[in-house]
Amino acid sequence: MNERILRVLEFKKIIENLSTHAATTLGKGLVSQLKPATELEQVIELQDETDEVTQIVRLNKAIPLGGITDIRSSIKRSAIGGVLSTEECLDVANTIYGGRQVKLFVDNLDLEEKELPILEGLVEQITPLRELEMEIKNCIDDRGYVMDSASASLRSIRTSIRTFENRIREKLESYTRNNSNLLSDAIITIRNDRYVLPVKQEYRGAIGGIVHDQSSSGQTLFMEPKAIVDLNNQLHGAITKEKQEIDRILRELSQKIAAEEHDLDQNVTILGQIDFIFARAKLGQEMKAARPKMNNHGFIQMKQARHPLIPIDEVVANDVEIGKTYSSIVITGPNTGGKTVTLKMVGLCTLMAQSGLQVPALDGCELAVFNEVFADIGDEQSIEQNLSTFSSHMTNIVDIIKHVDDRSLVLFDELGSGTDPQEGAALAMAILDEVVSRDARVIATTHYPELKAYGYNRSNVVNASVEFNVETLQPTYRLLIGVPGRSNAFEISNRLGLESRIIERAKGLVGVDSKNVETMIASLEKSHLEAERDYEKAHEVLLETEKLREDIAKEWKQLEQKKEELYKKAEEKAEKALTKARKEAERIVSEIRQMKSNVSLKEHEWIEAKKMLEEAQPHLTKKQTKQPDKKAAEQKELQPGDEIKLLTVNQKGEVLEKVSDNEFLVQVGIMKVKVKRHELQFLGKPKQTMDKPVATIKGSNYHVSTELDLRGERYEDALLKLEKYIDDVLLAGYPKASIIHGKGTGALRKGVQEFVKRHPQIKNAQSGGSGEGGSGVTVLEF
Structure with a gap:
């Protein structure tokens, strides 16, 4: 891409906007060098980076990039034997600390099991270098001052400096107290790095000593009294030793920084890259953009x-x-x-x-x-x-x-x-x-x-x-x-007020072909707008029809379930009545047998009578579990969640989504594939797993768990499962139930809470306790 094209299409303005989202000079440097890539693999890799970090930015999680600076020039100078200043050493320590904070931030991210392979791969390359950071911080404070604790020699030298300064001040203060009339002002000052007194010109001989400076008028001389010349010399020598010791400390720190040149340079490169990716994600969020x-x-x-x-x-x-x-x-x-x-x-x-x-x-x-x-x-x-x-x-x-x-x-x-x-x-x-x-x-x-x-x-x-x-x-x-x-x-022209006769005359001057073209275009515009309106209306009708079909299917399913439940109840009631009648008959027969010695009935006649009594009892026809018919299963309409067999690979799976009338998205093992209807065999509806006690409803076993896990479900599917589950729990007669929706972005949790607020059978709903999953669980009371 040549520079003229980037200028004509105003790509430079995008770069300027992107630069404002970079937090470090490293990131801004990479932004300034940004150019469009021309290889598909490289572009996809860049888009993967941006999309991965966008997940973090959308949750308003700010990555800590404070204190990170471009220390590459300092690293190179230390590597060739240069001595870094205190500020440069401190920048190195702060950048090491910033790298550790970035690494910690990524390690502690919780995005509901979403993986961040690119970002995690980058932070894995960051070397902590904590020992080097601590050595620098133990020698230099946050203001760039080399502390006394940097070495025993430096502490000793600075102690002697303070001693000399105190002795000099004591002697000079005695001058200001006892000879104030000889001074222009009773203060102690410094000239040429030596302590002096401001002495009046006429009293120069009375004080005696070395003149280091004078006022602009010449009336005041800044003199070093003879009594403190030696002390000043000793102080100056101690200050020189202090500077030499500080230089030695900085030289040692520079050598240690040079020894970590490779890791430091790699850390800086990785941190700049991370800042660059976050800047791209932030710009996308600002523009409400999407990944192409x-x-x-x-x-x-x-x-x-x-x-x-x-x-x-x-x-x-x-x-x-x-x-x-x-x-x-x-x-x-x-x-x-x-x-x-x-x-x-x-x-x-x-x-x-x-x-x-x-x-x-x-x-x-x-x-x-x-x-x-x-x-x-x-x-x-x-x-x-x-x-x-x-x-x-x-x-x-x-x-x-x-x-x-x-x-x-x-x-x-x-x-x-x-x-x-x-x-x-x-x-x-x-x-x-x-x-x-x-x-x-x-x-x-x-x-x-x-x-x-x-x-x-x-x-x-x-x-x-x-x-x-x-x-x-x-x-x-x-x-x-x-x-x-x-x-x-x-x-x-007509709308602006031009006379109609002029407009008609102009129309007469236009060629027939031009008129026909304009008429054709006007017709096309009208047809296009009408087609758009018709499409929107048709789309609305389609959505309403889909919703109506789903409602009917849902009501039909509920009706079938209710019919099945009534059938079971009637059968159980009849079974109880028959059992009672059978026992009563047995009792009567037993009494008759005891009396048979008084009547002339044979044994085989009693057996025949009992057999006739049993045959008189009505027999209930239990529902038999039919084996799935393969041809019927292939013709059955599939719904999301149905259990199926993918015939081409002879593997069982689950329907995830209906793509079209003849195509479905299914999951087989870890694979998600789109397949035609004839390649699928319907096996049955999903079986509800039971890991809690079985609830008994009026004599029948009604299997339903006291927990419903909605994590990983699509929003609409989750609410449908929730509605069905609450109906089952009410039928089971449970006083309480738990809905597990996870924390995440909060969208599913909010949907669950809004649903239960509207349900007339739910008396109370609250988040789980510390041992129940906290805000990731909603506990219902009926």
Whole structure:
């Protein structure tokens, strides 16, 4: 990517904005060097880095990067034998400490079992170097002062310095008390690093000693009395020794820093990289951006994409697609409609995506990786080079045509402008034909009406326009793919008050072909808008139908369950009645047998009577568990959660999502795959595991756990399971139940709590205690 393209598309402004999110000079340095990558693997790696850290930024977790500075020059100077200053040594210690804090921050992150392989891999390369940090901190305080504890010699020297200073002050204070009339002021001061007194000129002989300075008027001499000359000499010698000892300490620290050159340099590089990635994630959050899926096929698809440099509350979002059914878009229409903004938005989002930045569009957007992005935008005429507007455009276009290929994105603004309209239009079509023939991706804007029909004559070119509201005389900035723009000159003139007779005369002067084209465009615009409205209505009806189908299926399932429960209850009641009747019959037969000696009945007749009594009892037909019929199972409608067998690999799995009428997303082992319906065999509904005591309801065993684990479930699926579970618990007669939803972002927990508030059978709901899972669990009382 050449510098001119980055300047024309205002990529430098993105860099400036990104730099404000970097916390260290290391990160800012990497931001300033950012350039779009041109290899798909490298771009995907950059996007992986940004997306991983975005998970942390969205939770408002701030990484501690304070105190980290670029110490690479200090490290190199120490490595070649240089002695670092106290400030440089302190920067090294603070950077080591900052690296340890970053490492600790990442190690303590809890993102609900989400893995951070890239970030964790980076912090693993950070070497703690705690011993070096402590050695520096034990010698130098936070203000950069070498402390007495740095060495025994330094402590001894500074003790002697304080002793000499105290003795000198005592002698000089005796002068200020006893000979104050000889002094200009009763103070002790310093000249040339020696203690002196301000003596009046006329009393110079009375004091005696060495003159080090005098006042500007010459009336005051700064004299060192003879009595303290030796003490001052001793003090000066001690100060010299102090400086020498400090130099020795700093030299030793510098040597220890040099010994860790490799680890320190690696720490600095890693910390800068981490700051750089966090800056990219923060910019994405600020723009409300999404991660783009990258491809090598020149395919671009963005939903509700916005220009990154226009405030969110002002910009109009648009859908853009190119590279699949058509490779070129020609946008026509009047000025100030937003054509150039759309052009720059596509180019700038492409550069951002190839630089590892997320783009301001809805989730699911897709962008291509290009070797080059070419742009001819704006008026770049030069007085010095004697270039007209047309010449400057042609110079750029000639250079573009020399280098364009199938891995290029080409942006033309007002193609062919600046010359005779007929010649310009013809030249624009010829240039487009040449670039399109090389299979490049092209977006061009133009005023020429001749280009409005261009897209209809080329299979891989589509027309587009920017919508204009004639009622308000304002552009809406909405991009209309498939509809060429029209001038709206007559409508605008009429709205502004131009007499109708003049407008009618102007219409009469317009050629028949132009009228037909304008009429066709107006019809296309109307059809396009009607199609959009119909699509929105159809989509709403589809959503309502889906919801109604789900409600009916849910009610039918509940009805089947209720019917099954009533059947079981009736069977149990009948069984009890039969058991009671059987016992009564046995009692009667027993009494009769005791009386048989008094009657003339044979033994075989009693046996026959008993058999007839048993045969008289009604027999209940128990429901038999049928073996699943393979053909019926294949025809059964599958729902998320159903147990299935993937026939192609003969493995059991679970339905995760219905993609279409004939396609499902299933999980088999650790794999998630999309398969056709005929490849699946229905095995049954998911069995509810039971790890708690079994509840008995009116004589039947009703299996339901006292806990429901919703962690890892999708929001909608979780609420459906919760509703079913509460019904089961109420049937089981439990007084309490626990819903495990985890902590996480709080979205699932909030959904659970709102649901239970609305449920009429739940008396109380509260978070679990310290031994019950805390805020990750909601305990219900019925």
